[in-house]
Amino acid sequence: MSGYPRQLEILIKELTKLPGVGEKSAQRLAFHILDKDEDQVDALAQSMVNAKRQLKHCSVCGNLTDSDPCAICSDPGRRKDQICVVETPRDLMAMERIREYKGTYHVLYGVISPMDGIGPEDINLKSLIKRLQGQDVEEVIIATNPTIQGEATAMYISKLLNPAGIKVSRIAHGIPVGSDLEFADEVTLLKSFEGRRTI
Numbered sequence: 300m301s302g303y304p305r306q307l308e309i310l311i312k313e314l315t316k317l318p319g320v321g322e323k324s325a326q327r328l329a330f331h332i333l334d335k336d337e338d339q340v341d342a343l344a345q346s347m348v349n350a351k352r353q354l355k356h357c358s359v360c361g362n363l364t365d366s367d368p369c370a371i372c373s374d375p376g377r378r379k380d381q382i383c384v385v386e387t388p389r390d391l392m393a394m395e396r397i398r399e400y401k402g403t404y405h406v407l408y409g410v411i412s413p414m415d416g417i418g419p420e421d422i423n424l425k426s427l428i429k430r431l432q433g434q435d436v437e438e439v440i441i442a443t444n445p446t447i448q449g450e451a452t453a454m455y456i457s458k459l460l461n462p463a464g465i466k467v468s469r470i471a472h473g474i475p476v477g478s479d480l481e482f483a484d485e486v487t488l489l490k491s492f493e494g495r496r497t498i
Contacts, residue, residue: 307333359430361406361423363388371395371403378402380437384427384456386410386444389481394442397489402440405430410448411455419455427456431465438466440495445476457498468495 303311307329314325332340356362357369364370371377381402385391391404409422430436441456443449457467471494473487474480480488 356406360404361408361426362391362404376401380435381440382427382430382436382438383440383442385442385480386449386452387481390442390444390479393480393483393488394492396485397492399489399492402438407443407452410443410446410452412448412451422452424456424459428459431460431463436465438468440468440470440492441498442470442480442492444479445472445474453498467498469498470495 310329310332311322311325314320314328315322317325320328332343335343353365354363355365355367357364357367357372359368359372362369362371366373378401382405383391383394383400383402384405384407385394386407386409388406391406394400394404405423405427407422407424407427409417411417411419411422431439439456439460441453443452453469457469460467470491473491473494474483483491
């Protein structure tokens with residue numbers, strides 16, 4: 300990046316740390332930011348700082364929220380007897396886009412991956428078990444991504460919950476194997492959700 304002023308180099312370097320942003324994209328973003336009014340740049344910077352400082356994890360489901368419990372968990376219109384287990388808050392938002400699911404969620408913040416040294420104790424499973432002991436849940440819908448790790452996590456949860464007599468289902472595989480929920484369109488998600496099966 301020779302030829303750029305030092306502060307611009309620092310900005311570009313920081314932007315390349317964002318997922319999916321290579322050096323060329325970072326350069327475009329940096330110049331875009333520099334073209335904006337100072338008030339707009341301040342607003343962008345402040346919104347990032349505020350999000351980082353003010354968002355927290357819901358004490359019930361683990362979703363990102365600015366109030367605890369989150370809006371979904373505190374919604375009296377939601378079915379408390381149905382919990383959809385997802386990997387990330389992005390996956391939760393993807394499921395919400397279909398506007399058909401009326402239950403609650405549980406965010407794992409990862410999947411079991413022995414190759415990466417991630418076991419059941421490294422994801423948000425303990426709080427799910429605690430939730431299931433504290434309320435009458437009829438069905439747990441597992442909506443982990445259709446990857447090897449997602450499937451392994453789904454099978455682990457199923458084996459963990461089946462002895463308790465809780466129905467455990469898995470969303471159908473209308474979603475291509477190897478892709479993530481957050482990138483699926485609403486129709487594919489809806490079909491996957493409607494075609495879920497007990498495991």
